[in-house]
Amino acid sequence: MLKGELFIAGERRASSDRFQGQDPATGAAIEDVSFAGASEADVADACAAAEAAFAPYSTLPLEQRAQFLEAIATEIEALGDALVERACRETGLPPARITGERGRTAGQLRLFAAEVRDGRWQRVRIDHADPARIPPKPDLRLRMIPLGPVAVFGASNFPLAFSVAGGDTASALAAGCPVVVKGHRAHPGTAELVAGAITRAAASTGMPAGVFSLVNGTSRRVGEALVADPRIQAVGFTGSRAGGEALMRIAAARPRPIPIYAEMSAVNPVIILPHALAARGTALGAAFVASLAMGAGQFCTNPGLVLAVDGPDLDAFIDAAGTALTGQPAQTMLTQGIWEAFEQGKAKLGASAHVTAVTQGAEGTGPNQGRAALFSVKGSDLLADPVHLHEVFGVSSVVVRCADMDELIATVGQLEGQLTATLQVDAADHPAGARLLPVLERTVGRIIANGWPTGVEVGHAMVHGGPYPATSDSRSTSVGSMAIDRFLRPVSYQDMPAELLPPVLNDGAQDNIGARIDGRWA
Numbered sequence: 180m181l182k183g184e185l186f187i188a189g190e191r192r193a194s195s196d197r198f199q200g201q202d203p204a205t206g207a208a209i210e211d212v213s214f215a216g217a218s219e220a221d222v223a224d225a226c227a228a229a230e231a232a233f234a235p236y237s238t239l240p241l242e243q244r245a246q247f248l249e250a251i252a253t254e255i256e257a258l259g260d261a262l263v264e265r266a267c268r269e270t271g272l273p274p275a276r277i278t279g280e281r282g283r284t285a286g287q288l289r290l291f292a293a294e295v296r297d298g299r300w301q302r303v304r305i306d307h308a309d310p311a312r313i314p315p316k317p318d319l320r321l322r323m324i325p326l327g328p329v330a331v332f333g334a335s336n337f338p339l340a341f342s343v344a345g346g347d348t349a350s351a352l353a354a355g356c357p358v359v360v361k362g363h364r365a366h367p368g369t370a371e372l373v374a375g376a377i378t379r380a381a382a383s384t385g386m387p388a389g390v391f392s393l394v395n396g397t398s399r400r401v402g403e404a405l406v407a408d409p410r411i412q413a414v415g416f417t418g419s420r421a422g423g424e425a426l427m428r429i430a431a432a433r434p435r436p437i438p439i440y441a442e443m444s445a446v447n448p449v450i451i452l453p454h455a456l457a458a459r460g461t462a463l464g465a466a467f468v469a470s471l472a473m474g475a476g477q478f479c480t481n482p483g484l485v486l487a488v489d490g491p492d493l494d495a496f497i498d499a500a501g502t503a504l505t506g507q508p509a510q511t512m513l514t515q516g517i518w519e520a521f522e523q524g525k526a527k528l529g530a531s532a533h534v535t536a537v538t539q540g541a542e543g544t545g546p547n548q549g550r551a552a553l554f555s556v557k558g559s560d561l562l563a564d565p566v567h568l569h570e571v572f573g574v575s576s577v578v579v580r581c582a583d584m585d586e587l588i589a590t591v592g593q594l595e596g597q598l599t600a601t602l603q604v605d606a607a608d609h610p611a612g613a614r615l616l617p618v619l620e621r622t623v624g625r626i627i628a629n630g631w632p633t634g635v636e637v638g639h640a641m642v643h644g645g646p647y648p649a650t651s652d653s654r655s656t657s658v659g660s661m662a663i664d665r666f667l668r669p670v671s672y673q674d675m676p677a678e679l680l681p682p683v684l685n686d687g688a689q690d691n692i693g694a695r696i697d698g699r700w701a
C-alpha cells in the first residue's frame with residue numbers, strides 16, 4: 180500500500196508539505212493517497228547519507244555491487260500488476276507499454292550487473308618504471324574511480340526506464356555512486372513503489388543505507404537544492420530544455436562545478452533520399468506516422484522533421500502520411516502541462532508565415548488528449564524562424580520540401596545537435612548518403628538507415644546522446660553499458676608501493692579485464 184512518504188537512506192519520512200498524483204485521462208486528482216514534498220533539510224539529509232555511503236559502497240567487492248543491481252531488478256518484477264496499474268493510471272500510458280518498460284528496466288539493471296562483474300570499465304593502464312631512462316621514467320598505474328554521490332531527475336515520459344530505477348540510476352550505482360533521485364511529480368505512486376523495491380534490495384544485499392534516497396518536491400527548490408548540494412558530484416536529467424539549462428547553470432555556478440548529463444530536446448530529422456522516396460514513398464508515409472504517433476509522440480527520439488527533395492514523389496509521401504495521420508485518434512498525454520506545451524507548440528508552428536498545415540488527426544474527446552498534426556515548409560524557409568526547429572513534444576512533425584540535394588545537405592548541416600538522424604536510402608542513393616554521413620556525424624549521436632528513430636536498443640554499442648541541445652555533453656550516452664563512463668573519472672598512482680595500490684592495479688591482477696600494460700593491450 181502506498182504511504183506517500185519520502186525515502187531517506189532506507190527510512191521512510193513524512194512531511195506536512197503534500198501533493199496529489201493526477202490521472203491525466205480524467206484530469207482529476209488520484210485521491211487514495213497524498214505524497215510528501217521534501218524540504219531543503221530532507222534533501223541535505225539524503226545527500227549527507229549518500230556521502231556517508233560513498234566510501235563503503237564504492238569499495239565493496241564488485242560481485243556484491245552486481246548482486247545489489249540484480250536484486251533491484253527482482254524486487255521490481257515482484258511488484259507485479261500493482262506497479263503496472265499505478266504507472267498506467269498516473270501516466271495515461273497503456274499496460275502493454277508499461278509492461279514492456281518494466282522488462283526493459285529490469286534488463287538494464289541486469290546489463291549493468293554484468294558490466295560491473297566484467298570489470299573492464301576500470302580501464303586499467305600500467306606503465307612500468309624505467310629508472311635507467313634519462314630522465315628516469317616513473318611507475319604509473321591508472322584506473323577509473325566513481326565520482327561520488329549522483330543526483331538523478333526522473334523523466335516524466337518513461338516512468339520506469341528513465342525514472343527512479345532507470346538507466347541513470349542503474350549506471351550510477353554500477354559505477355559505485357550512491358544515488359539521490361528527484362522523483363517526477365507526474366508519477367509519485369510509481370516512484371514510491373520502485374523506491375521501496377530499491378530500498379528492500381539494498382537491505383537484503385547489505386548495502387549502506389545512504390546508497391539510495393528518493394525526494395519529491397512541490398517546488399523547484401528541491402531540485403535546485405539537490406544540484407547545488409556540495410556532496411553531489413554529477414547529475415543525470417531527462418526533460419525540457421528550460422529545465423536542463425536551469426540545472427546546468429546551478430551546476431556551473433557551484434563553488435565546485437560538477438558535470439551534468441542533461442538530455443533535453445531534439446527533432447530527430449528523417450531524410451528520405453530520392454530513390455527511396457520514388458520507390459516506396461507511400462509505404463514510408465504510413466510507417467513514418469506509426470513512429471511519430473507511438474506513445475502519443477512523447478519520445479525524445481520522435482521524428483519531428485522530415486527532409487526530402489520536392490516533387491511528385493514527395494507529394495505522394497505527404498499524401499500517405501496525411502491519410503495515416505488523419506486517422507490517428509487523439510491520445511492522452513502525460514500531464515496537463517505537457518498537453519498545454521504541445522498545444523502551444525503546434526499553435527506557434529501554425530502561426531508561422533512559412534508553414535503550411537497539412538492535416539490533423541482526430542479531435543480529442545477528453546482532457547489532455549493531444550491531437551496529431553502535420554506541417555510542411557520550404558527548405559529555403561526552414562531556418563527563417565527558429566520556431567520551425569523547436570521540439571514539439573507530441574504527435575507533430577514538419578515536412579521540409581528542399582529544392583535539391585545541395586539545399587537538403589546544406590540545411591541538415593545547419594541543424595542544432597540531435598539525438599538521431601534517420602536515412603531512408605536505396606542502393607542508388609548511396610552516393611548522396613555518403614555526402615550526408617559526415618554532416619550527420621557532426622550533428623547527431625545515432626544514425627539510422629531504413630528504420631525509425633523511436634525504440635532505443637539497450638546494448639553495448641548504443642549511443643543515446645548527441646551534441647547540444649540534444650544533450651549537454653555529447654561525449655556520452657544515457658542508454659547502454661557505456662553510460663557507466665559518465666560517473667567515473669581516472670586516477671593515476673605514481674611510484675605507489677604495492678601495499679598501498681588498489682588491488683586491481685597490482686602486477687598480474689588484471690586477468691580478463693583488458694588492461695593496457697606498457698602500451699600493449701593485454
Ligand SMILES: NC(=O)C1=CN([C@@H]2O[C@H](COP(=O)(O)OP(=O)(O)OC[C@H]3O[C@@H](n4cnc5c(N)ncnc54)[C@H](OP(=O)(O)O)[C@@H]3O)[C@@H](O)[C@H]2O)C=CC1
Pocket residue numbers: 332333334335336361362363364396397398399400402403417418419420421422423425426442443444445478479516517520521570571572
Ligand atoms: N526531450 C526529452 O527527452 C523530453 C522532453 N520533455 C519536454 O519537457 C516538457 C515538460 O516535461 P517535464 O517532464 O515535466 O520536464 P521538465 O523539464 O519540466 O521537468 C523535469 C524535472 O526537472 C525538474 N525541473 C524542471 N525545471 C527545473 C528548474 N528550473 N529547477 C529545478 N528543477 C527543475 C522538474 O521538477 P518540477 O516538477 O518541480 O518542475 C522535474 O522533476 C515537455 O513538454 C517536453 O517538451 C519532457 C520529457 C522528455
Ligand SMILES: O=C(O)CCC(=O)C(=O)O
Pocket residue numbers: 334336337341417442477478479480633634635643658
Ligand atoms: O526510447 C528510448 O529509450 C529513449 C527515450 C528517451 O530518452 C526519451 O524519450 O526521453
